[in-house]
Amino acid sequence: MNSPSASENTTATGAAGPAYVETFAPLSARRLLALGGIALILVGMLVGDIFAVFVLHQNAAKVAESLSAAAHAAIAGDENAVVLSLQSVGSFLENRGTKVDTHVHMIAFGYLALLLGILQPWVALRDSTRKKVAWLFLFAAWLLPVGVFLIHYVGLTSSPLEAIGWASIFADFGGGLVIVATVAWLFGIARHFRRMPRTPLEDALLNDRSRSGRVLFAGGLALVLLGFLHGAYYAAFDLYRHEALDYSLLSELSTAAGAQNATAVDSALGGYGQLAGEKAVNIATHAHAVEFGLLAMLLAFFQPYVRLGESWKRNWAWVLLCGSLALPVSVLLELKLGLFAGGIADVGGLLVILALLAMWIGIVRYTGEIDAARRFAERRRA
Amino acid sequence: MSAARRLLILGGIGLALVGMIYGGWYAVFAEHQELDGIAGALTASFTAAAERHAAVAQSALERYRERKYDYDRHVDVHGHWIGLAMLLMVLGIGLDRVSFSEQAKTLLAAALVLGSFLFPVGVLLETLDHGSVPRALAVAGSALVIVSLGGMILGFVRAQTSN
Numbered sequence: 001m002n003s004p005s006a007s008e009n010t011t012a013t014g015a016a017g018p019a020y021v022e023t024f025a026p027l028s029a030r031r032l033l034a035l036g037g038i039a040l041i042l043v044g045m046l047v048g049d050i051f052a053v054f055v056l057h058q059n060a061a062k063v064a065e066s067l068s069a070a071a072h073a074a075i076a077g078d079e080n081a082v083v084l085s086l087q088s089v090g091s092f093l094e095n096r097g098t099k100v101d102t103h104v105h106m107i108a109f110g111y112l113a114l115l116l117g118i119l120q121p122w123v124a125l126r127d128s129t130r131k132k133v134a135w136l137f138l139f140a141a142w143l144l145p146v147g148v149f150l151i152h153y154v155g156l157t158s159s160p161l162e163a164i165g166w167a168s169i170f171a172d173f174g175g176g177l178v179i180v181a182t183v184a185w186l187f188g189i190a191r192h193f194r195r196m197p198r199t200p201l202e203d204a205l206l207n208d209r210s211r212s213g214r215v216l217f218a219g220g221l222a223l224v225l226l227g228f229l230h231g232a233y234y235a236a237f238d239l240y241r242h243e244a245l246d247y248s249l250l251s252e253l254s255t256a257a258g259a260q261n262a263t264a265v266d267s268a269l270g271g272y273g274q275l276a277g278e279k280a281v282n283i284a285t286h287a288h289a290v291e292f293g294l295l296a297m298l299l300a301f302f303q304p305y306v307r308l309g310e311s312w313k314r315n316w317a318w319v320l321l322c323g324s325l326a327l328p329v330s331v332l333l334e335l336k337l338g339l340f341a342g343g344i345a346d347v348g349g350l351l352v353i354l355a356l357l358a359m360w361i362g363i364v365r366y367t368g369e370i371d372a373a374r375r376f377a378e379r380r381r382a
Numbered sequence: 383m384s385a386a387r388r389l390l391i392l393g394g395i396g397l398a399l400v401g402m403i404y405g406g407w408y409a410v411f412a413e414h415q416e417l418d419g420i421a422g423a424l425t426a427s428f429t430a431a432a433e434r435h436a437a438v439a440q441s442a443l444e445r446y447r448e449r450k451y452d453y454d455r456h457v458d459v460h461g462h463w464i465g466l467a468m469l470l471m472v473l474g475i476g477l478d479r480v481s482f483s484e485q486a487k488t489l490l491a492a493a494l495v496l497g498s499f500l501f502p503v504g505v506l507l508e509t510l511d512h513g514s515v516p517r518a519l520a521v522a523g524s525a526l527v528i529v530s531l532g533g534m535i536l537g538f539v540r541a542q543t544s545n
Contacts, residue, residue, distance in 0.1 A: 074432040082428045090421045108464060112398070115471050119391070122383075163414040175406050182402065186395050193388070206478065214542070217476060221535050224469060228528050235524070243454075247447040250427070254439045258431040290465060297472045 024305050024371060029130035030120045031363075034302055036138040037113030038360045041295065042353060044106030044145070049349050051099045063092045064273050071265045074257035095152045102149040107291065109141035109178065114298040116185055121203050123188035124195060133184045140177030147171025204304045204370045212313035213303040219321040220296030227289030227328070234282045245275050277335055285332040292324030292352065299359060304370055306362035313362070316355045323351025386487040390474030393495035394467045401463030401502075408456055416456070419449040452509045459502040466498035466527065473534055480537035481544055490533045497526025 024031050066088040073081035116137070123130060150167035159165045164172075249272045256264035299320070306313055326348030333341040383391075427442035473494070480487060504520025 070428050074428050077432050077434070079429050079432045082432050083425055086421070086425045086428060089424075094417075104461075108468075111468050115468060115475075118475050119471070122391075163418070164410075168409075168414075172406065172410055175402070175409065179399070179402050179406065182395070182399060186399065189392070189395065193383075206475065209479075217479060218538065218542070221531075221538060225528070225531055225535060228524075228531065232524055232528060235520075243447075243451065246450070247443065250424075250446065251440065251443050254427050254431045254443060255436060257428065258434055258436050258439060287461075290469075294465075294468055294472060297476065301475065 024366060024368065027131065029123075029127070029134040030117045032131065032134040032138065033113045033117030033120070034305070034363055035360065036134070036141075037110045037117060038356060038363070040106050040110030040113060040138075040141055042110075042356055042360065044103050044110060045349060045353050045356070047099070047106065048103040049346065049353070051103060052349070053346065055096070055099060059092055059096045060273075060276070063089055063096075064269070066092065067272070068266075068269050071253050071257045071269060072262070074254070075260050075262055075265060091152075098148050098151045102145040105148060106141075106145045109144070111291075111294060111298060112178075112182070113137065113141065114302070116182075118205055118298070118301050119185070119189065122192050123185055124192035125184070125188040129184075130188070133181050136177060136184075137181035140174045140181060143174030144171050144178065145174075147174055205301045208301070208304045210303050210313070211310070212306075212317040213300040215314065215317045215321070216296045216300035216303070219317075219324070220293045220298075220300065223289050223293030223296065223321075223324055225293075227286055227291075227293060230282075230289060230328075230332075231286040234286060238278075238282060242275060242279050245271075249275060281331050281334050285328040288331065289324075289328040292320075292327070295352075295356075296320060296324060299356075302359070302363065305366045306359050307365040307367070307369075308358070308362040312358075316358045319351050320355035320359075323348040323353075323355065327352065384477070384484055384487070386484065386491040387474045387477045389488065389491045389495055390470045390477065393491075393498070394470030394474060396467075397463055397470060397495075397498055398467035401460055401467060404463065405460040408460060412456065413453075416449055416453045420446060420453060423449060455505050455509050459506045462502045462505070463498075466501070469531075470495060470498055479541055480534055481541035482533075482537040486533075487537070490530045490537075493526050493530040494534070497523045497530060499523070501527060 024034075066085045070082050070085035070089065073079075073085055116134075120130065125133070147167050147170040151165060151171065154165050154167040156163075156165045159169075161169070249268050253265060253268040253272065256262075256268060296317075299317075303313060303317075308316070327345050330341045330345035330348060334345065423442050423446035427439045427446060430436075430438035430442060474491070477487060477491075480490075482490070501520055501523030504516050504518070504523055507516035507519065510516075
């Protein structure tokens with residue numbers, strides 16, 4: 001089908017009445033973006049969970065060991081060992097950084113896909129163009145994180161550039177394609193706003209006021225605000241103190257190593273590890289509260305297309321919100337409660353994944369009831 | 383489409399583009415160099431400590447501090463611009479659920495868009511100027527975001543109670 005966008009249509013009489021709007025047909029741009037977006041978020045969260053359980057703590061321990069080895073090599077006056085140990089620190093940090101970036105970019109692109117899916121009625125492009133741009137966006141949204149994930153393993157092998165390897169080049173190319181697709185949507189939206197007169201839009205997604213949608217929207221807003229308040233508190237009271245402490249502990253470490261004082265080196269290393277933990281939990285709490293809040297708000301709009309019973313939709317909404325609150329709160333408590341809080345955080349993440357999977361299945365099961373009812377009403381009106 | 387909704391949605395898409403273009407530029411032209419600088423400074427400091435050159439070690443650590451300070455902020459700016467852009471768009475789409483007059487909604491939307499742009503700009507300017515002006519800009523931007531978001535929540539609660 002190569003018809004103009006629904007947002008360009010008028011009613012059968014040609015009057016500027018409510019237009020046919022976005023349907024949710026299989027392989028329509030909106031459905032592609034909704035299913036592709038939720039799949040990206042699901043895989044991104046699974047990557048995050050696997051990373052948290054199997055890589056994060058082990059990696060942090062290796063970084064600490066290598067830093068300690070560098071400091072003790074400095075005490076012994078062994079420059080080569082210092083360089084080798086710090087190269088290991090760099091390698092472990094790169095490994096960690098690329099895994100985090102993979103997790104974050106998959107989820108962020110998933111959110112963007114959901115958002116663009118909701119915005120489809122305002123995109124004044126042909127259906128076939130919108131589908132192509134949706135495919136392009138989804139391809140690029142996978143290419144970037146996969147490229148970033150491979151950076152640590154591919155390195156600079158056969159690279160034509162001095163500092164950037166092939167995996168990085170493909171990741172950057174993916175980022176470029178995402179920008180191209182986003183600009184195309186923006187062009188479509190600008191085109192819609194330039195059209196005069198514009199027909200009013202009707203959209204089941206925006207008009208929905210179901211219980212599950214309201215629960216998700218309200219809970220999401222509250223989570224975003226909590227995340228912002230925590231971020232503001234951290235920036236006001238801890239951020240600059242942590243930055244100063246980072247420098248002073250490293251300075252202490254370097255001075256103690258120069259003075260061959262092993263006890264002071266170990267004490268500074270202990271402090272540095274504690275500081276790294278404090279920074280990590282605060283940043284993770286802020287980021288996860290805001291991101292889960294946004295996710296809940298986005299999913300609120302897609303509730304009409306989740307083909308599950310009303311009570312099940314409500315239950316999954318609450319499961320998602322409970323997991324979304326449990327994870328950041330438990331992460332924040334990890335320094336005080338240790339592994340117990342870490343376990344609760346993992347369960348919270350799992351709850352979010354389960355609820356998301358249930359909603360994804362519900363959207364796959366949707367067979368067009370809302371679209372059919374609207375078409376029927378339109379025909380009767382005409 | 384109301385002015386408030388248009389402001390939030392177009393402002394959000396624009397901000398997302400700014401954040402992505404900035405992130406792309408940073409990844410290609412600055413990130414690797416900055417990370418190499420951080421690693422190099424740390425290595426230089428510990429190597430100097432091994433050679434018992436305390437002054438050289440301290441000077442290398444100063445370089446480390448500056449590079450790390452810049453790196454953290456560059457990454458934060460990218461993340462916050464895109465995160466806030468998404469929030470703007472979601473709120474724009476769901477603005478019907480906020481029970482305020484059009485004028486109040488436009489005011490809240492304008493404050494939210496302005497705060498979402500200024501807060502990361504303030505953080506970015508901190509890499510150029512360590513004085514209080516960029517910090518004040520970042521604080522003002524984040525305060526605008528929090529206050530206007532609080533306003534939106536109030537409007538949403540009003541809509542629920544009136545229903």
